[in-house]
Amino acid sequence: MKPRGVFVAVCGLLCALFLGGCGGEGALESAGATPAAVGPVRLWPELPPATDPPFDYGESDTSRVPGLKISGDDVRSVDAVAVVRAEVRARPGVYSGPDGMYEETARAIAACGSAPAGCPVMRPYYRDLTGNGRDELIVGIRMPEQQVGIRVYLAENGGLTRIMSTVDQVVSVELAGRDLIMRVASAGIPGYEYRTAWSWDEQQHSMLPTRDEIVRVRPSAGAVPRLVGPTPTGVPSPVETAP
Structure with a gap:
């Protein structure tokens, strides 16, 4: 047999072996037709884009805490109650916005030293949320109507900058x-809750609500606000260190 004939015969044998093995055990099988990919479709393309936001919710508002000096830009060197007190003293009578505080809450904060059992400032937590290699201070404040104020402070330039402030149930x-x-908690949709992820934004120099979703959950009576871990992402829980 000529060399070319040998080559053709070998190729034919290999093809037969491969084709014959396709139906064997453990061989690849077709999953059927692949559905065509459908891209996003823009509705009302003639609608002009908005140029101005309808309302400012103050998500990126930051504020320097007056009268506090931080040694070595270490947030653990300050007392969380002293931080909140300094803000209340600097803005008395403010009941809305990022500095908003119920009057009874402000009075209880002022009395934290003499009546610690009734102090609405909860134990602080520490975590590097900005990626600068240093911890930030996370403070929770109990308020009326089952509301909790959450504030985050960044130590920089020898002082504290509040980079997040929000109040909710x-x-x-x-x-x-x-x-x-x-x-x-969702008041208008029973059995559901809102989940918002706040993340550091370098451009705004503040924490922003970067992801927001409505999630169906089982109703739980008497839920108590808490700071817990591990999270669903598997990230270990923060070290619970007292101030």
């Missing part, structure tokens, strides 16, 4: 990596 607060995730 909190189910729980969690830390996942460098995100702070708030679970909030």
